[in-house]
Amino acid sequence: MNSDYRIEEQDKIEILEEKDVVVCRQACRNWAKRMNFNLIDQTRITTAVSELARNIQEYAGQGEVQIQIVEKDMRRGLRIIFIDHGPGIKNIKLAMSEGWTSHRGMGMGLPGAKRLMDEFALESEAGKGTTVTTCKWLPL
Amino acid sequence: MPRISSIDSRRSIVNQKIPILKIKDYLIVPIQVDMDDRLALQLQMDILKQIEKCNSRGVIIDISVIDMVDSYLGRILGDTARMAGLMDARVVIAGMQPAVAITLVELGLGLEGVYTALNLEAAISLLEELLDKDAA
Ligand SMILES: Nc1ncnc2c1ncn2[C@@H]1O[C@H](COP(=O)(O)OP(=O)(O)OP(=O)(O)O)[C@@H](O)[C@H]1O
Ligand SMILES: [Mg+2]
Numbered sequence: 001m002n003s004d005y006r007i008e009e010q011d012k013i014e015i016l017e018e019k020d021v022v023v024c025r026q027a028c029r030n031w032a033k034r035m036n037f038n039l040i041d042q043t044r045i046t047t048a049v050s051e052l053a054r055n056i057q058e059y060a061g062q063g064e065v066q067i068q069i070v071e072k073d074m075r076r077g078l079r080i081i082f083i084d085h086g087p088g089i090k091n092i093k094l095a096m097s098e099g100w101t102s103h104r105g106m107g108m109g110l111p112g113a114k115r116l117m118d119e120f121a122l123e124s125e126a127g128k129g130t131t132v133t134t135c136k137w138l139p140l
Numbered sequence: 141m142p143r144i145s146s147i148d149s150r151r152s153i154v155n156q157k158i159p160i161l162k163i164k165d166y167l168i169v170p171i172q173v174d175m176d177d178r179l180a181l182q183l184q185m186d187i188l189k190q191i192e193k194c195n196s197r198g199v200i201i202d203i204s205v206i207d208m209v210d211s212y213l214g215r216i217l218g219d220t221a222r223m224a225g226l227m228d229a230r231v232v233i234a235g236m237q238p239a240v241a242i243t244l245v246e247l248g249l250g251l252e253g254v255y256t257a258l259n260l261e262a263a264i265s266l267l268e269e270l271l272d273k274d275a276a
Contacts, residue, residue, distance in 0.1 A: 022176045025208065043208055043239040047247060050210040054177070098248065108211040112247035 051109035060086020085129035204235025234263035
């Protein structure tokens with residue numbers, strides 16, 4: 001899956017504390033702005049990043065976010081990958097369902113972020129960690 | 141590979157306290173910074189304390205410069221409105237940007253039961269109307 005994406009540019013941001021969630025979503029908005037995403041897409045991306053970076057901070061304590069400008073089939077996109085080595089998710093289907101939370105959340109983060117991005121893939125293994133790969137494509 | 145220094149950007153979000161202005165019987169809360177979760181929770185507490193201290197019946201939270209509301213901030217705003225309601229005060233969220241409103245609904249959060257207004261002026265009119273109705 002990774003092989004057909006050509007990475008033009010990339011960066012990464014570490015999530016170590018609560019403030020890094022803000023740092024990360026602001027950085028991703030700047031990337032989206034620079035790629036000329038329209039305001040609504042910028043807001044979608046920023047909001048999805050906030051949800052997924054917060055999940056890292058909340059459930060894994062720390063992790064990292066990789067930001068990539070990618071090209072695939074003549075399209076340019078912003079690919080953002082959220083990686084942690086926290087407790088992982090036992091039941092992915094349950095975690096992805098609307099309104100399910102193991103804590104005091106609203107259970108909107110994962111399903112909401114999926115709706116806001118064009119691509120969304122969640123890989124997780126209990127005890128090993130979680131990786132969420134998302135991408136938003138510029139309109140043709 | 142360029143690397144944005146987290147240290148530099150972290151400096152720009154020093155823990156500012158959000159001002160709560162008292163104007164006549166109302167409290168006006170202009171949120172001007174991108175709040176982290178702790179600051180948002182602190183603001184909720186500060187608003188409730190200020191309602192008690194000033195005996196306020198109406199609160200306007202101005203989010204016109206906020207460029208993102210996620211599930212956490214959305215929940216804080218909704219909770220604050222409901223908590224204030226228990227203290228007999230009405231809360232109006234003013235000035236949500238169109239892109240923020242669209243994204244919030246797509247995220248799955250409608251802010252049901254929360255009063256909203258296009259801008260500060262409309263928010264004040266709405267509060268006056270609501271409080272008149274309460275008095276009647
Ligand atoms: N990175 C992660 N590591 C471990 N568990 C996770 C991770 N991300 C999500 N989860 C699990 O999936 C559940 C659903 O996550 P989701 O973000 O959808 O909702 P929430 O965080 O519980 O609430 P909200 O995001 O609405 O505040 C979480 O309650 C948590 O149990
Ligand atoms: Mg979450």
